[in-house]
Amino acid sequence: MAERKTVRKWFWVWEFDKEERWLNQMALSGWALVEVGFCRYVFDACEPGAYIIRLQMSPGDENYLDFLKDTGAEYIGRVTKWIYLRRDAALGDFQLFSDNSSRLEHLGWIARMLLVIGVMNLVIGVVNSFNGTNLGAINLICATLLMYGLGRIHGKMESLEKDRELEE
């Protein structure tokens, strides 16, 4: 049986590209992602660079996974709405998005999710603060953090939009 190890690590939602880079670094150094959980990553030993790992927010459509499988991608697992995929590096470069319109659409889904959860926290936080519950502060901190994340995602979207003014 292959050697296995579990790593606990935390990434903010808006750092998904950093998370993806880290997972690919692991694959390059001979550790292929086989299982994901909340802040938990399980790796099996593999040939260094045997896989390319990608993650994305799921479009919420079950047929999508079948569609991906047809293109040679393997589904590793999901955490909430995020799906983790890998493909044999021998099949060539593996990307989920190949143009800026679809990259922007993907960032748009993430932005919407952050906005909804952020506003929910804001409302709960304000209501709880008026009720004199100390818990309100926690929701307000969460809301601030999520709004910061939303700002980061919007920053990424703006730079893509700028590219799109001149090129496809």
Add this chain to the structure above:
Amino acid sequence: MNNDIALTESTYYILLSLYEPQHGYGIMQRTEQLSGGRVKLAAGTLYGALSSMTERGWIRPLPGESGSRKKEYCLTKEGLLALKNELDRLKELVQNGETILGGENDG
């Protein structure tokens, strides 16, 4: 039908690949082959594009054969028209470029 729209490169090649019915992976391969390996459609991009084009009525899924989970798509009349309009637009672009730049490329 709006004649002034410009299709994206992905949209153009997806429609062109669907001149004959294809499933998703077939579209990716056909596009890569047609463009001599230059245009590689990624799965997420293609999946999103297929659903927007279906909504627009440019393509439609073919009734699936039982036991096959691979959905095949084909071009509709509207899709063919969009493709022909785009071809006219591209011809105009090429013609103007050639007229103005003339022999610049020959060097």
